[in-house]
Amino acid sequence: MKIVADENIPLLTRFFGDLGDIVKLPGREIKAEHLSDADFLIVRSVTKVNRELLENSSVKFVGTCTIGIDHIDTDYLDQQGIRYCNAPGCNANSVVEYVLSCLSILTETHSLDLGSVTVGIVGYGNVGSLLAARLEKLGIKFKACDPFLDDDSLVSFEEVMRCDLISLHVPLSKEGTHPTYHMIDKQVLESLQPEQILINSSRGPVIDNDDLNDFLDHQPQFTAILDVWEREPELNVELARKVFIGTPHIAGYSFDGKVLGTEMVYRALCQFLGLPSRHSSGQFLEEPPLSKMAFTSNADVDWSIHTAIRACFDVRHDHSLLQASLRLPDEERWQAFDRFRKNYRCRREFSGVKIQLKKVNSELLSKFKSLGFNVKS
Structure with a gap:
């Protein structure tokens, strides 16, 4: 079986490699000629999936590793009996x-x-x-x-x-x-x-x-x-x-969220094929680069919370990259926008960070847990 997929979908080969031969392409460049003998299509939101793309294809299943489906003509897929799925809530x-x-x-x-x-x-x-x-x-x-x-x-x-x-x-x-x-x-x-x-x-x-x-x-x-x-x-x-x-459309681009989107589409395709799903994101997620932070019991609560949040994810970094690209000529600027997303850093979610509290501060403990950090006291 042949799978045509967006090259920017993380862990594509690890999840789908057992299900068929994978052809990886830039999402915006997936065309009808690539799908003439394809069985499955796996995309992100940058690929418009409609009659023009699928009319002369053999595609039986379309999966989008995103929460939204506004880039998919679901009416056309329904008419053609093509199964489709998205990944609601993944990011x-x-x-x-x-x-x-x-x-x-x-x-x-x-x-x-x-x-x-x-x-x-x-x-x-x-x-x-x-x-x-x-x-x-x-x-x-x-x-x-x-x-x-x-x-x-x-x-x-x-x-x-x-x-x-x-x-x-x-x-x-x-x-x-x-x-x-x-x-x-x-x-x-x-x-x-x-x-x-x-x-x-x-x-x-x-x-x-x-x-x-x-x-x-x-x-x-x-x-x-x-x-x-x-x-x-x-x-x-x-x-x-x-x-x-x-920022360049990266709010939902944590590595954890993207991998969960891949997993959700993988599970849907396995179900479509009547096969057991043998892989899960937990098998592939490595320890994040920033994996531990420690705070003493007398640390100011607000300072501690904001320090931890910004250490994990400070959106000003992504803002500065987009601002720098605005000086470029049109074509180069558009390419830079896509490049930011394609090569986006491996941003991990708060849950991957262990917070060590030396002597328990109940308010600080509660705040960190509420944010989703992995708290150890």
């Missing part, structure tokens, strides 16, 4: 840690008081609900909205948009009763206050980037943090220069 923890890293940095740069702010969460799926759970454990107030869920704890979109900090965690949709395409447009932006903060780590077109660019012209003190952009990799350079933090 939820990674995205939550991106938001937590942003919050940590804002406490330093904006004197953000996490004890008094309210975080607004738009979208209460795998990522939004996990963020809410993490915030609740940390004692940070939040409000969340999701029109598709019948949950008395949820509030209206309008109420969430009045929160001090707003974090978007929705799929991209252009149809239905609650489309998210350009959900944040000129009208919504003009309802926001200059001191509010907006984070988008979901999908680029959820925010009308041109409207946000114009809004920041008139409200330069407004704080926008973007990990995702319209028309990637051809992002709006003016906007990228104006945002407080801008």
Whole structure:
């Protein structure tokens, strides 16, 4: 059996090597001619899977190692009887840690008081609900909205948009009763206050980037943090220069999350083939480069927490890389955006780091556990 796959999917050969011959290609360059005799297609979000790609192929199964499926024409696949799967929630923890890293940095740069702010969460799926759970454990107030869920704890979109900090965690949709395409447009932006903060780590077109660019012209003190952009990799350079933090679509790019996405698609393909799944991510994940940190019992709680978060993941590193690329000519800049993602550093999640507490400080112990660190006391 022949498997055509995006070359940037981690541990591809280790998971799928037993199931067939693997042809690895750059995700944006997978074409119909590569699939004429392929049985399975394994992709990421950069590959558009539709009639044009699959019409003359022998593909029976499509797997995307991502949480979203807006890059897949599921109607066409259903019509053709082609099985497909995604990896819902695989990078939820990674995205939550991106938001937590942003919050940590804002406490330093904006004197953000996490004890008094309210975080607004738009979208209460795998990522939004996990963020809410993490915030609740940390004692940070939040409000969340999701029109598709019948949950008395949820509030209206309008109420969430009045929160001090707003974090978007929705799929991209252009149809239905609650489309998210350009959900944040000129009208919504003009309802926001200059001191509010907006984070988008979901999908680029959820925010009308041109409207946000114009809004920041008139409200330069407004704080926008973007990990995702319209028309990637051809992002709006003016906007990228104006945002407080801008990163190249890497919020969900922890190595742990990417490997889990590979594993989820592998298991789905094994099920499709009626075979037992013999591999799991635990077999392949090595100890992270930063594996241990120690704090004494008299260490300041806030200092300790923010030191640990930033040691594991400081988004300003990725921001600086993107900013440096903005000086390049168009084609080189677009290539750099993809290159950042292709060659992204091996960022590990908090759970891979052992926190050693010398003499137990109950508050510090609780905070580290709430963040997901592996605490030893």
